[in-house]
Amino acid sequence: MADRESRLERASGRVLTVPNLLSILRLLLVPLFLWLMLGPEADGWALVVLAVSGVTDFLDGWLARKLDQTSPLGQLLDPVADRLYILAVVVGLALRDVIPWPVALALPLRDLLMWGLVPLLRTRGYSALPVHFLGKAATFNLLYAFPLLLLGEGDGTVATLALVFGWAFAAWGIGLYWWAGLLYAWQVRTLLATVERAPRRKGSGRD
Structure with missing residues (x-):
């Protein structure tokens, strides 16, 4: 029982887990998306970035449960990545007059x-x-x-x-x-x- 609790404590402190790395990737894609939208206006590549962001948003939660890699950092990173992603996209689409x-x-x-x-x-x-x-x-x-x-x-x-x-x-x-x-x-x-x-x-x- 003590060993199991110890493993759980170590797991809660892990940082470089697969779900966390996916959330970090999603964060890194935010400025890339804005540059593609507002710089070269490469809509095709911007769509690819959106698709990758959507897939990783699903995968990080699914893998965290599947691999038992939930962590306090992951619980923080996931909603932050979602909020920044949504903010970046609406700003980019508004500046391009796609949405009012x-x-x-x-x-x-x-x-x-x-x-x-x-x-x-x-x-x-x-x-x-x-x-x-x-x-x-x-x-x-x-x-x-x-x-x-x-x-x-x-x-x-x-x-x-x-x-x-x-x-x-x-x-x-x-x-x-x-x-x-x-x-x-x-x-x-x-x-x-x-x-x-x-x-x-x-x-x-x-x-």
């Missing part, structure tokens, strides 16, 4: 709401709440929407279909993204009303 700015701003504004709730959570001894299914569904829809909207910039039947399906996924994704955010805010409100304020650690605040 109100649509592009709707997603980072929701993230600002989430960040604003973190100090409130910390007053109750929490750093975050469990990821809700709605948030995962929203990310799933957006991961499909962005490549389709970019593909829809072309000509022909395929581009037209891509544009239609891209906006359908985008509408669902943005709606679910905000729904998940508002649900999260309600959970924080409930937590504040039902859980006592966590005691301050010594030296962490003013006397």
Whole structure:
């Protein structure tokens, strides 16, 4: 039993696991995507980067469970990579006039709401709440929407279909993204009303 607990503790501290490396790869692809979109406007390669980002987003979670390589770093890297990926894509698409700015701003504004709730959570001894299914569904829809909207910039039947399906996924994704955010805010409100304020650690605040 002690040996098993020791192995679990070592596993939790691992950094260079396959899932973590995939998350790091996804982070490194963010500036590459922006350069492809705004520099040479190489939409084909930008689509490849989006596809790789989408595949790695699925694989890192699946492999973490399959290989028993979950870690605190991985739990941090995965959502950070998702947020930066979404932010980079909406900014790139907006600067290229693929999507209107109100649509592009709707997603980072929701993230600002989430960040604003973190100090409130910390007053109750929490750093975050469990990821809700709605948030995962929203990310799933957006991961499909962005490549389709970019593909829809072309000509022909395929581009037209891509544009239609891209906006359908985008509408669902943005709606679910905000729904998940508002649900999260309600959970924080409930937590504040039902859980006592966590005691301050010594030296962490003013006397």
